[in-house]
Amino acid sequence: MILAYHKVGPDRKTHWYVTADRFHAQLAALADRTPVYLDQYDPQNPKHVVISFDGVYANLVPFALPILKRFGYPFELFVVGDYLGKENTFDQPKEPPAHFASLSELDTLVAGGARIQWHSGTHGDLAAMNPADLERELTVPDALRQHFGPEHLRWFAYPHGRSSVALKAAIPRHFVGALACEDGDPQDRYFLPRILAHEGTRLAKSTVSVIVPNYNYGHFLEEAITSVLAQSVPPHEVLVIDDASTDDSKVVLSALEKKHPGRFRTLVNEKNLGIVENFKKAVAATTGDYVIFLGADNRMQRDCVEQCQAALDRDPGAAVAYTDLTIFGPLASVLAAKVPAEKTAVEGVYRWPFPDPTPERLANLEKQNFIHGSSMYRRSAYEAVSGYQSAERAEDHHLFLRMIRAGHRAVHVPQPLVEYRQHSREQANTALNVQHQARFFRKAYEEQRKANLELQRELDLTRHRLAQVANVFQTKTKLQLARTLAVNLVAPHRRRVVDYLVEAASAKLKGEATPPLPEALLTDDKLKR
Amino acid sequence: MGGVQSRAELDQFWQREDPWGYQAHPHDRIRVGELLAALPRRPYGHTVDLGCGDGFVTFELPGERVTGIDLSKEAIGWAEKRAATRVDRERFHFKAASIFDVPQLGLPPADLIVITGVLYPQYIGGAFAAIDAGLSALLAPGGILVSVHISDWYRSSFSLSRLVMHRYPYREYEHLLEVYQR
Numbered sequence: 001m002i003l004a005y006h007k008v009g010p011d012r013k014t015h016w017y018v019t020a021d022r023f024h025a026q027l028a029a030l031a032d033r034t035p036v037y038l039d040q041y042d043p044q045n046p047k048h049v050v051i052s053f054d055g056v057y058a059n060l061v062p063f064a065l066p067i068l069k070r071f072g073y074p075f076e077l078f079v080v081g082d083y084l085g086k087e088n089t090f091d092q093p094k095e096p097p098a099h100f101a102s103l104s105e106l107d108t109l110v111a112g113g114a115r116i117q118w119h120s121g122t123h124g125d126l127a128a129m130n131p132a133d134l135e136r137e138l139t140v141p142d143a144l145r146q147h148f149g150p151e152h153l154r155w156f157a158y159p160h161g162r163s164s165v166a167l168k169a170a171i172p173r174h175f176v177g178a179l180a181c182e183d184g185d186p187q188d189r190y191f192l193p194r195i196l197a198h199e200g201t202r203l204a205k206s207t208v209s210v211i212v213p214n215y216n217y218g219h220f221l222e223e224a225i226t227s228v229l230a231q232s233v234p235p236h237e238v239l240v241i242d243d244a245s246t247d248d249s250k251v252v253l254s255a256l257e258k259k260h261p262g263r264f265r266t267l268v269n270e271k272n273l274g275i276v277e278n279f280k281k282a283v284a285a286t287t288g289d290y291v292i293f294l295g296a297d298n299r300m301q302r303d304c305v306e307q308c309q310a311a312l313d314r315d316p317g318a319a320v321a322y323t324d325l326t327i328f329g330p331l332a333s334v335l336a337a338k339v340p341a342e343k344t345a346v347e348g349v350y351r352w353p354f355p356d357p358t359p360e361r362l363a364n365l366e367k368q369n370f371i372h373g374s375s376m377y378r379r380s381a382y383e384a385v386s387g388y389q390s391a392e393r394a395e396d397h398h399l400f401l402r403m404i405r406a407g408h409r410a411v412h413v414p415q416p417l418v419e420y421r422q423h424s425r426e427q428a429n430t431a432l433n434v435q436h437q438a439r440f441f442r443k444a445y446e447e448q449r450k451a452n453l454e455l456q457r458e459l460d461l462t463r464h465r466l467a468q469v470a471n472v473f474q475t476k477t478k479l480q481l482a483r484t485l486a487v488n489l490v491a492p493h494r495r496r497v498v499d500y501l502v503e504a505a506s507a508k509l510k511g512e513a514t515p516p517l518p519e520a521l522l523t524d525d526k527l528k529r
Numbered sequence: 530m531g532g533v534q535s536r537a538e539l540d541q542f543w544q545r546e547d548p549w550g551y552q553a554h555p556h557d558r559i560r561v562g563e564l565l566a567a568l569p570r571r572p573y574g575h576t577v578d579l580g581c582g583d584g585f586v587t588f589e590l591p592g593e594r595v596t597g598i599d600l601s602k603e604a605i606g607w608a609e610k611r612a613a614t615r616v617d618r619e620r621f622h623f624k625a626a627s628i629f630d631v632p633q634l635g636l637p638p639a640d641l642i643v644i645t646g647v648l649y650p651q652y653i654g655g656a657f658a659a660i661d662a663g664l665s666a667l668l669a670p671g672g673i674l675v676s677v678h679i680s681d682w683y684r685s686s687f688s689l690s691r692l693v694m695h696r697y698p699y700r701e702y703e704h705l706l707e708v709y710q711r
Contacts (some may be wrong), residue, residue: 010653067658302688346692
């Protein structure tokens with residue numbers, strides 16, 4: 001496969017542009033293939049990929065080169081010789097103005113792994129030219145050959161992908177091979193096919209489902225979900241499954257859905273199913289070739305999906321890819337001392353390195369688990385061992401153990417790609433929860449403030465008092481209030497709610513009993529839910 | 530630059546001194562305090578401050594050598610003016626450049642990168658991946674990257690080990706402060 005790119009940038013001005021974010025995702029999808037230079041390319045080898053660019057546009061330096069260097073991939077640049085460092089006048093006004101790379105920019109690209117090739121002198125219609133003009137178009141100036149050296153300027157790409165009998169006959173006198181567009185022929189070294197890469201081009205062979213199971217972690221959900229939505233390679237689907245939470249999870253979820261429309265799906269269980277049934281239901285509700293669970297109190301590093309997917313793509317015999325962990329949170333030091341984990345630059349945050357899956361360790365997996373619950377696994381292996389089952393040991397440990405016993409391999413990705421929060425249930429329901437609720441109040445409050453300019457003054461006065469309120473309530477009252485606030489900030493009762501909160505806060509500070517909710521709030525239908 | 534905010538617009542904005550009113554707003558003193566408190570205690574050789582504006586944060590940062598970079602030439606003009614009055618002015622170097630051109634500036638490896646208020650869609654469009662790759666390569670092994678952004682407008686995160694996510698109120702918004710280590 002030979003890929004043909006043109007322009008890479010921050011936005012798509014025309015369909016010849018690919019954004020840098022998509023370009024990254026497309027290169028990441030090549031993990032199981034071998035990017036090569038054209039000189040090494042074997043069209044019959046399904047693993048071989050050539051990354052080529054036509055133009056060559058100066059925007060490759062800021063927007064494509066850092067990404068190509070990160071992957072360490074070789075790439076080929078087909079230059080239009082008369083236009084080095086100039087504007088794309090021959091493409092205007094169809095295309096917006098863009099600069100071709102200058103000689104020094106080409107040098108920068110070569111230093112980053114590029115080889116320079118030839119895309120004609122003027123990018124004209126070569127098939128219609130007389131022999132003398134054609135010869136000029138195909139002749140690389142000696143100065144350019146000397147500048148780049150013998151590894152470069154050996155291959156040709158047809159302008160507009162168009163060829164003719166005369167043109168094709170002339171190519172072998174100048175070049176060792178030539179590239180066409182989609183209509184090329186893999187058997188013809190002077191007319192090899194290329195795939196035009198666009199923003200929507202999908203090169204990945206596998207799909208990933210990320211599942212975020214939640215039970216009463218409303219206050220952590222935002223960090224978990226946004227960490228999934230910020231992945232360098234967006235997963236095929238993201239499912240949040242709520243196992244009948246009794247906290248404010250639903251309110252948080254609907255706020256997140258509003259902020260990231262269409263980016264994730266939510267399933268809410270009417271009754272609490274427990275871990276095993278809930279996990280089974282979630283896997284059955286998704287379709288990705290690979291599945292990864294992220295606890296709603298944890299987070300993913302940006303390249304978690306990318307690295308785990310690449311590890312499974314590279315090793316078809318591996319059923320599961322596990323990473324190292326970053327451990328954080330109020331109880332991180334307790335776990336760190338036990339496992340043991342390494343210190344990081346930040347006090348109280350640790351890196352928990354996991355061992356490689358040696359035969360001895362795999363044989364001992366039953367006693368000593370090292371494949372954690374946020375490992376990415378292959379759906380086919382999951383189905384082959386009949387999925388999650390009720391057992392004495394943890395459901396994920398049990399699942400991975402059965403996969404390994406069935407003869408599948410595990411692969412270790414030695415980077416802390418999952419951020420694992422250490423906290424106790426009790427803490428979750430007290431101090432931290434209050435802190436997060438205060439945040440939630442504050443955010444909800446701010447949204448409303450913006451939407452109601454005429455009431456801004458009144459709201460400004462009570463804002464700081466509201467933040468204090470969140471800190472002094474008992475959990476139970478607070479949860480009730482969270483719901484009240486969320487529903488009510490857009491309703492006519494807002495003023496009453498704020499008054500009530502202030503009244504309740506001062507009662508609390510004086511050590512008096514919390515006053516009952518005002519009648520008007522209790523009788524409002526929306527609040528009864 | 531299509532949907533992406535241009536240098537000319539920013540320069541227009543930076544015509545006047547302190548256009549965001551950092552000097553007067555108490556929350557801007559607080560955010561500098563939050564940033565400094567979040568920095569791991571260790572010596573820093575080279576520090577890079579991206580989106581440095583007039584140097585409001587830059588001058589507070591540790592580092593034997595501190596490079597401040599902003600897209601706006603006008604902003605860099607203010608920063609240089611402020612640097613000139615300082616006894617430690619030798620520490621500071623300012624440069625007007627796009628964040629996308631940072632890998633080509635030939636900077637020495639950075640022990641600390643601070644990036645404040647830059648990674649918003651109107652500045653970077655769909656090209657965060659280029660920034661992620663470029664800055665990760667600029668960071669020395671073990672180096673620290675701190676990102677500070679208004680949480681509602683920020684959609685990015687770095688391919689580095691994230692050690693801290695911390696939120697605090699900033700003006701009518703909320704700031705998200707992240708600490709990463711390479």
